Amino acid sequence: MEKEKLSFEEKEKLQKIIPQYQGLKWGLIPLLQRVQEDLGYIPRGAIRSIADALDLFPSQVQGVITFYAQFSMDPRGRNIVRVCRGTACHVRGGRTILKVVKQNLQIEEGKTTEDFKFTLETVACLGTCFLAPVMMVNRSYFGKLVPPKVQSIIRQYD
Ligand code: FES
Structure with a gap:
């Protein structure tokens, strides 16, 4: 945007x-x-x-x-959601998790919601593979994700 x-x-x-x-x-x-x-x-x-x-x-x-990837010229959401797309997460359903996040936020990766509440990013590995599949919202990690859990996490920040 x-x-x-x-x-x-x-x-x-x-x-x-x-x-x-x-x-x-x-x-x-x-x-x-x-x-x-x-x-x-x-x-x-x-x-x-x-x-x-x-x-x-x-x-x-x-x-x-x-x-530098750390810089962005687009305004970002107040909450940054990072979904892991690494191998450990992928084999434990990471792709479904990403799909559910996209559905909930109604945006694609790299995008920000119109109300600037959320930006969605994907990351190569969040460094907590033992918790796969994993996502982060701001500085908090959420692991062993299943679709209903994803929904309730996003609602917490909405
Ligand atoms: S592959 Fe997902 S946290 Fe490492």
Whole structure:
């Protein structure tokens, strides 16, 4: 979901962050990390101001954002749902779990619900294969999943 215009709150946050890195070309990654953390994404509308402050071209800033998976230019949901698509989860029904999550949220992977409550991602392995199939919501792990459990977990965050 693209969003070009910045909200008042977003502008205020950017005005606090960007000047701290004025003229510091090396500061691009830490600056982007701060913006990602504070705003939940890096708005397209902020790229020019970031580039100007660091004396870079907007295309350089955009290139770094696209290169690193940790950065996103799309606003993300308040809750990030990560479903494991690794082998251990796959053989224990991970694909069904992903299908149920998609049905419940009514979005595809990589997308955000219209109300910005949820973003759905898939991950190669969540590092808790013994709990397969596994998903995470924000920082919490949910393992040994079955479809009804998935529904009730999502409802908790709705
Ligand atoms: S394969 Fe799913 S947690 Fe490792």
